[in-house]
Amino acid sequence: MTPAQCKVIEAAGTTAYRLASGPGGWVERLGDDVIISYKHDAARDEMGAGLDAWCAKAEWRPVRVFHRFMPIKNADRICPVLHSGDAALPLTTVVTEAGIRYGLDIGASYSHGLFLDQRLNRAKLQALKPKRVLNTFAYTCSFSVVAALAGAETVSVDLSRKSLDRGRENLKLNGIAESKHSFIADDTMELLAQLAAKGEKFDAIILDPPTFSRSKSGRRWQVEDHFEDLVNAALEVAAPKCAILLSTNCTKLDPNSMERRARWCAKIKRRAAEYMSLGVPVDFPAGHGASTLWMMVR
Ligand SMILES: C[S@@+](CC[C@H](N)C(=O)[O-])C[C@H]1O[C@@H](n2cnc3c(N)ncnc32)[C@H](O)[C@@H]1O
Numbered sequence: 495m496t497p498a499q500c501k502v503i504e505a506a507g508t509t510a511y512r513l514a515s516g517p518g519g520w521v522e523r524l525g526d527d528v529i530i531s532y533k534h535d536a537a538r539d540e541m542g543a544g545l546d547a548w549c550a551k552a553e554w555r556p557v558r559v560f561h562r563f564m565p566i567k568n569a570d571r572i573c574p575v576l577h578s579g580d581a582a583l584p585l586t587t588v589v590t591e592a593g594i595r596y597g598l599d600i601g602a603s604y605s606h607g608l609f610l611d612q613r614l615n616r617a618k619l620q621a622l623k624p625k626r627v628l629n630t631f632a633y634t635c636s637f638s639v640v641a642a643l644a645g646a647e648t649v650s651v652d653l654s655r656k657s658l659d660r661g662r663e664n665l666k667l668n669g670i671a672e673s674k675h676s677f678i679a680d681d682t683m684e685l686l687a688q689l690a691a692k693g694e695k696f697d698a699i700i701l702d703p704p705t706f707s708r709s710k711s712g713r714r715w716q717v718e719d720h721f722e723d724l725v726n727a728a729l730e731v732a733a734p735k736c737a738i739l740l741s742t743n744c745t746k747l748d749p750n751s752m753e754r755r756a757r758w759c760a761k762i763k764r765r766a767a768e769y770m771s772l773g774v775p776v777d778f779p780a781g782h783g784a785s786t787l788w789m790m791v792r
Pocket residue numbers: 607608609612630631632633634635636637651652653654657680681682683702703704706707708709715
């Protein structure tokens with residue numbers, strides 16, 4: 495991204511975005527800080543030199559630069575490591591996206607708390623002004639925040655209570671009271687079955703699962719194997735005119751194959767739907783970011 499392109503993003507009230515992306519990693523600006531995520535040392539050094547040159551042109555310097563090694567296996571990933579800047583500064587920080595505030599924690603895990611590639615989908619959800627939103631695999635609840643700001647009641651579900659607590663904080667950061675928002679630490683598939691049994695309906699549903707996980711009860715989640723189960727279960731709680739966001743980082747599932755599989759689910763559940771993909775934000779080149787698809791159920 496050129497400094498001029500970054501100024502356009504910043505003028506829209508966004509301080510968290512990708513500065514650069516390449517085959518060996520990527521560089522993110524997170525408010526005053528920068529994280530260089532790298533797959534090998536040569537890529538880290540190249541991106542570091544690129545960042546220095548970019549900063550000279552942009553007349554901006556990050557307060558801190560962190561390095562984050564990204565081995566292929568999630569289990570091998572660790573928190574970003576401070577490369578330059580004051581080690582006494584807190585590892586928690588607040589960034590904005592379209593003026594909306596999100597708390598990040600660079601010391602919490604390898605993931606700081608906000609998936610920047612979902613910017614367009616968060617804006618879309620907010621623009622849809624849904625009344626009742628089910629945010630599954632909610633993580634730090636960024637989709638619940640935008641829905642709440644649009645006036646929705648939200649239900650956020652995630653296996654991780656800690657992530658949901660961060661979601662609560664994100665609502666607070668934006669002056670949203672908790673009264674219309676619930677946070678459920680549970681397995682998404684189990685909760686979907688319970689919601690369907692109670693006859694609950696939602697007019698927007700976020701389905702952004704990890705590629706693989708295992709719940710506390712030992713239930714194994716593998717997105718390629720369970721994608722249809724998830725969409726079918728979501729359709730059981732989809733109100734008429736429900737907008738369902740399908741999203742994955744699994745390279746085996748691109749928007750075309752997601753659409754093919756989602757069409758099959760709609761047929762089984764006798765629901766008509768239209769499909770649209772917003773792609774990725776301007777700071778993400780092709781091949782970077784999650785594959786996402788909106789299934790607009792009639
Ligand atoms: C890809 S992140 C979701 C990102 C989120 N949609 C966002 O935009 O910030 C995946 C999340 O799913 C949660 N998770 C994994 N398996 C789960 C399951 N079976 N049920 C509920 N949550 C699960 C993880 O704890 C993690 O927070």
